[in-house]
Amino acid sequence: MIRKIITIASNLLKVTFKDKSTILWLFVMPIIWTTLLGAVSGFGSSGSNKVPIAIINTDKGSYGNIYQDIIKNEEDLNIILYSEEKFDEIINMVKDSKIAVLIYIPENFSNSILNDNEVTINVYKSSRYSSYYIEELMKKITNQINISSLTGHFILKNIEKRIILNDLDKKRYFEDSFYDALSKLTSKNIISVEYEVVSTQKEILVLPSGFNATSPGFGVMFVMIGAFFTAVVLAEERETNILARLLTAPITKLVILTGKLFGVFCVSIIQFLFIIFFGQFVLRVNWGNSPTAVLLIAISFTLSAVGLGTILSSIVKTSSQAGAFSVLISFTTSMLGGAWWPLEIMPKYLQNIGKLTPQYWAINGFNKIILRGFGINEIMPNFTILILYAIGSLLIASLIFKYE
Amino acid sequence: MKKIFLIGFKDLKIRSRDFNAFIGILLMPLILIFMLGIVFQPLWTSKPFIVDTAVVDLDNDYISDILIKDVLKSQELSKIVNLVFLNDENELRESISKGKYAAGIIINKDFTKNIISGKDDKIIILADPEQAIKASVIKNIVDTFTLEVLKRSVVIDITAKILLKESLIKKEDINYLTNEWSKEIENLKSKIEIKFLNEKSEESRTIVAMDYYAVGMGVMYLLFAANNGTESIFEEKRKGTYQRLFIMPLKKNYIFLGKIFGVFLLTITQFILIILITKFAYKVNWGNSFYGLVVMVLSSVLCFSGLSIFLASLMKSEGQIASIGPAVSLILGFTGGGMFPVFTFPPWLNTISKFTPNRWAIDGFFKLMFDKGNLIDILPYASILFLMTIIFYLTGLTIFRLKEKRND
Numbered sequence: 149m150i151r152k153i154i155t156i157a158s159n160l161l162k163v164t165f166k167d168k169s170t171i172l173w174l175f176v177m178p179i180i181w182t183t184l185l186g187a188v189s190g191f192g193s194s195g196s197n198k199v200p201i202a203i204i205n206t207d208k209g210s211y212g213n214i215y216q217d218i219i220k221n222e223e224d225l226n227i228i229l230y231s232e233e234k235f236d237e238i239i240n241m242v243k244d245s246k247i248a249v250l251i252y253i254p255e256n257f258s259n260s261i262l263n264d265n266e267v268t269i270n271v272y273k274s275s276r277y278s279s280y281y282i283e284e285l286m287k288k289i290t291n292q293i294n295i296s297s298l299t300g301h302f303i304l305k306n307i308e309k310r311i312i313l314n315d316l317d318k319k320r321y322f323e324d325s326f327y328d329a330l331s332k333l334t335s336k337n338i339i340s341v342e343y344e345v346v347s348t349q350k351e352i353l354v355l356p357s358g359f360n361a362t363s364p365g366f367g368v369m370f371v372m373i374g375a376f377f378t379a380v381v382l383a384e385e386r387e388t389n390i391l392a393r394l395l396t397a398p399i400t401k402l403v404i405l406t407g408k409l410f411g412v413f414c415v416s417i418i419q420f421l422f423i424i425f426f427g428q429f430v431l432r433v434n435w436g437n438s439p440t441a442v443l444l445i446a447i448s449f450t451l452s453a454v455g456l457g458t459i460l461s462s463i464v465k466t467s468s469q470a471g472a473f474s475v476l477i478s479f480t481t482s483m484l485g486g487a488w489w490p491l492e493i494m495p496k497y498l499q500n501i502g503k504l505t506p507q508y509w510a511i512n513g514f515n516k517i518i519l520r521g522f523g524i525n526e527i528m529p530n531f532t533i534l535i536l537y538a539i540g541s542l543l544i545a546s547l548i549f550k551y552e
Numbered sequence: 553m554k555k556i557f558l559i560g561f562k563d564l565k566i567r568s569r570d571f572n573a574f575i576g577i578l579l580m581p582l583i584l585i586f587m588l589g590i591v592f593q594p595l596w597t598s599k600p601f602i603v604d605t606a607v608v609d610l611d612n613d614y615i616s617d618i619l620i621k622d623v624l625k626s627q628e629l630s631k632i633v634n635l636v637f638l639n640d641e642n643e644l645r646e647s648i649s650k651g652k653y654a655a656g657i658i659i660n661k662d663f664t665k666n667i668i669s670g671k672d673d674k675i676i677i678l679a680d681p682e683q684a685i686k687a688s689v690i691k692n693i694v695d696t697f698t699l700e701v702l703k704r705s706v707v708i709d710i711t712a713k714i715l716l717k718e719s720l721i722k723k724e725d726i727n728y729l730t731n732e733w734s735k736e737i738e739n740l741k742s743k744i745e746i747k748f749l750n751e752k753s754e755e756s757r758t759i760v761a762m763d764y765y766a767v768g769m770g771v772m773y774l775l776f777a778a779n780n781g782t783e784s785i786f787e788e789k790r791k792g793t794y795q796r797l798f799i800m801p802l803k804k805n806y807i808f809l810g811k812i813f814g815v816f817l818l819t820i821t822q823f824i825l826i827i828l829i830t831k832f833a834y835k836v837n838w839g840n841s842f843y844g845l846v847v848m849v850l851s852s853v854l855c856f857s858g859l860s861i862f863l864a865s866l867m868k869s870e871g872q873i874a875s876i877g878p879a880v881s882l883i884l885g886f887t888g889g890g891m892f893p894v895f896t897f898p899p900w901l902n903t904i905s906k907f908t909p910n911r912w913a914i915d916g917f918f919k920l921m922f923d924k925g926n927l928i929d930i931l932p933y934a935s936i937l938f939l940m941t942i943i944f945y946l947t948g949l950t951i952f953r954l955k956e957k958r959n960d
Contacts, residue, residue: 169875177879184883187901188892245895260743268745274895283748284692288699290746295703298740302733303711310720325714329706339667339698339705340674343691345681346648346656472572475878476580483587492601492654492683494591512682519681520649 152399156407157414160381164415170377174419178370179426185366186359186431199282201225202238202250209258211293215269216253218289218334225282245274249282261293262322264301292333299329347521360434361490363427364514368449368507369482371420375453376474378412379461382549383470386461392552401551409454409542416450436517441524445517448534449510455541456506462548481505486512509533555802559810563784564817573780577822581773582829588769588891589762589834603686606636606653608644613664615701619657619675623697632689645678654683655690667705704737763837764893766830767917770823771910772885774852777822778860779877781815786870808952812861819860820853839920844927848920851937852913858944859909865951884908889915912936 164170203219205212220227228247230238241247250272260267271286300322307313307321385391385408394404424442427433435442460477464470482488484498485507491499502508513530516522567573594601605624609616624633636653638644644656656678660666666673675694679687708730715721721729788794794811798804827849830836838845863880867873885891887901888910894902905911916933919925 169872172875172879177882180879180883181886184886184901185891187898188896245893248895264743266743266745268747271746271748273748273750284696286746286748288695290744291696291699291742294742294744295699295706297743298703298737299707299710302707302737302740303714306711306715306733307718307720310715321714325710328710328713332706332709333699333702339702340672341691341694341698342674342676343679344676345679345684345687346645347681466572468572471874472575476575476583479580480583480587483591489591490682490685492686493594495594496602498591515682 149403152403153407153410156404157411160408160411161414164411173370173377174374174415175422178366178419178423181370182359182362182366182423182427183431186362199225200228200247201282202228202230202241202247203253204230204232204235204238204250205253206232206255207253207257208255209262211258211261212253214330215257215289215293218292219251219286222285225285239272242272242274247274249273249286251286261297262319264297292330295333296326296329300326347519359427359431360518363423363431363433364435364518365482365487365511367420367423367427368485368510368514369478369487370423371416371446371450372453372478372482372507373474374419375412375416375450376457376460376478377471378409378454378457379464379470379474380467381412382408382458382461383464384467386550386552387467389552395551402546404551405458405546405549409458412457413450413454416454417446420446420450434518435514437521438517438523441517441522441527442514444524444531445510445513445527445534448531448538449506451538452506452534452541455538455545458545458549459541462545462550482507484508485510506534506537509537556806556810556813559807560813560817563781563811563814564821567780567784567814567818568821577773577777577780578825581769581776581826585762585765585769585826585830586834588765589760592761592765601632601686601689602634603632603655603689604634604636604653605655605657605690606638606644606647607657607659608638608641609659610661611659611663613662615664615667616659618701619659619694619697623693629693633693648678648680651680651682654680654686657690657694667701670705670709704734707737707740708733760837762830762834763921765890766826766834766836766838767914767921768885768890770826770830771852771856771888771913771917772881772890773826774819774823774856774913775860775881775884776878777819778815778857779863779873779881781818781857782860782864783870783873783877784814785811785864786867786873790870812857815860816853816857819857820849823849823853837921838917840924841920841926841930844920844925844930847927847934848913848916848930851916851934851941852909854941855909855913855937855944858941858948862944862948862951865948865955884910887911888913909937909940912940 164174201219203216205216207213216229219225235252238247238250242250252270252272254267254269256265257267257269259265269290271283273283303325304313304318304322313321382391391404395401424435424446428435457474460473461470464473482505484502485505486502487507491502491508494502509530513527513534516526516530520526607620607624609620620635623629624635638647638656641658644653644658647653648656656676658676658678660673660676663673663675675698677687677691677694679691711733712721712726712729716723716726785794788811794807798807800807827838827845831838860877863877864873867876887905888908889897889905890910894905894911897905912933916930916937919929919933923929
């Protein structure tokens with residue numbers, strides 16, 4: 149019996165790997181998709197690309213330059229300096245979202261700081277650019293300059309209460325205290341905020357953005373699409389009476405179905421391992437320290453996807469119907485399961501719906517391994533749920549499957 | 553001419569009865585638009601998240617009280633910070649590692665005393681790696697708070713240092729002066745104001761995720777729809793119904809043109825349905841320029857029908873179109889800015905994007921929708937789409953003709 153199952157499965161493998169279209173969807177598309185979307189998506193960070201910021205510094209003194217230099221030190225920003233004459237041109241670029249913000253330092257900036265007068269820095273934001281990160285950063289930098297200036301004037305006031313200062317001394321005391329305060333504010337001592345991402349693998353910690361998010365996420369989605377093609381293959385074989393013809397051979401229905409499903413499972417596992425290896429060795433994605441845990445999730449997810457695909461093949465009437473539903477179901481459930489974006493950005497009710505999908509449990513399992521540095525013990529709930537999914541769906545499929 | 557129209561309309565009628573086509577080219581984009589719209593809308597409008605945050609306050613003193621009561625529990629922040637108190641750092645770490653809280657704040661023992669006495673100290677923010685976006689919100693809040701605390705400590709430290717150095721005060725006066733200065737510092741007002749100005753064209757309106765994806769997905773699915781039409785040409789050739797048409801008193805070229813017209817009709821019908829359904833069901837604003845919209849719809853539909861014919865000319869069977877077509881549509885949809893706004897693209901991808909019809913179609917529709925553009929404003933986009941249409945049709949038809957000659 150086992151030999152017959154293996155023969156049917158290996159035959160399916162041969163047919164699958166000869167078909168160029170299948171190769172495209174099993175291997176080429178996951179690579180293109182993971183790479184393209186990974187290059188762009190940067191959820192949570194300021195983005196994988198630097199944010200384009202324009203500065204027009206019209207200040208006549210040195211404090212405008214200090215302000216500008218602090219902004220220039222920010223690694224996530226791509227600073228471009230422009231002259232006053234370019235103001236209209238830059239504003240148009242902001243309107244067209246070619247530049248995220250324009251920071252305009254007025255000509256009386258230094259003068260106002262030295263004379264303790266009020267001054268406004270205008271930040272022109274693009275309405276299409278979500279610039280919460282830049283706003284917070286600008287507020288922080290402005291506050292640092294503000295406190296440094298307050299320190300300078302506070303000291304001058306207290307010295308002048310006690311002695312009379314000439315202009316030169318005033319300037320010296322102000323500058324010394326301004327720079328002293330600024331260096332304290334920009335250095336990491338006194339009160340620091342230590343940001344720690346909770347994970348057992350601090351050395352090689354990654355956040356779910358870029359390739360680290362797209363490799364497991366889209367890996368799961370494309371394996372689902374691949375396994376759902378079970379439905380197309382089985383429906384096609386029923387349509388063309390191949391399954392009916394197989395029944396005339398001296399083999400049982402169970403052997404035929406098991407052989408077919410085992411074949412699809414092998415194809416999907418090969419696909420999954422290919423995506424994982426591509427992520428690990430080409431895109432430099434860290435797939436964690438527990439290959440066994442990764443394999444357990446991969447196997448249990450693939451089984452559940454094959455089971456669901458077989459149920460679909462029993463419900464649909466034709467192979468083209470199976471094809472249409474395969475893409476529809478695997479795309480939407482993958483979105484809900486967190487393959488396309490981090491679940492935390494979704495409304496709570498959608499997150500709860502997402503937990504009904506096998507993709508959620510697979511991605512959550514991979515995140516436990518990749519992001520939290522967990523191993524087999526911690527992914528056991530995910531593995532169990534996926535195996536239950538697989539057993540349930542394969543049982544239902546075997547009961548309702550139509551051979552003719 | 554009439555016969556070309558008849559063939560086209562007949563093809564449309566056949567396809568409109570196809571349940572699979574209904575799912576693939578109408579239901580699918582509508583579901584995608586809806587899902588992308590509701591997921592991304594809060595993010596695009598900076599609508600705050602609810603951040604589940606746990607605090608371990610080992611300090612229980614003046615400064616930690618200010619952070620918890622006056623900042624995190626303030627009227628403004630209590631809307632986004634859902635605060636829970638824990639007693640133990642290990643309990644906090646374990647809860648975060650299980651994903652129970654997005655962020656954790658640990659305020660060390662004697663934090664207030666250390667800061668007041670000028671010793672270094674820190675506030676630890678723990679983040680759940682799966683909720684890093686939310687945790688970064690808490691980090692920003694605490695960053696801003698520490699800067700305020702630093703203000704007092706920095707001003708007092710430096711003032712005392714300079715006045716002592718210049719022998720203007722005595723060491724024993726520092727405690728008394730610190731109290732006096734603290735009150736003064738609290739009343740100091742910032743002199744540098746930062747003003748954020750939203751820059752958009754006078755007529756423009758804020759982008760809405762549902763509107764954005766109605767265009768992005770709508771345009772991407774134009775190729776899906778057109779491919780669905782071109783598949784039928786191959787299908788009929790395989791089944792022999794196409795060849796049977798040759799017995800009609802009609803030129804071979806006219807039959808082929810009728811089929812191409814059918815592709816155009818199917819694509820335009822699908823797009824109009826998407827526009828109407830998203831307008832009335834999803835409240836998508838397609839702009840105020842009717843003629844501008846008509847020109848954009850026509851130029852986009854013509855362009856993607858042409859692209860589909862060009863792709864078909866390179867294929868051998870409907871199976872190939874069914875497999876390669878969606879792959880091409882998805883890649884063009886992404887590179888053309890249908891899934892992520894192009895301003896998030898690295899420069900190399902932005903350059904590639906300009907070679908896709910999706911980019912010009914999306915930019916044209918955006919002009920109408922977000923910048924209240926009119927017919928004149930969208931002409932550059934429509935012209936480029938028309939130019940692409942000519943290239944696609946000419947190349948596609950030439951390849952078809954060469955193939956026909958070879959077969960004859």
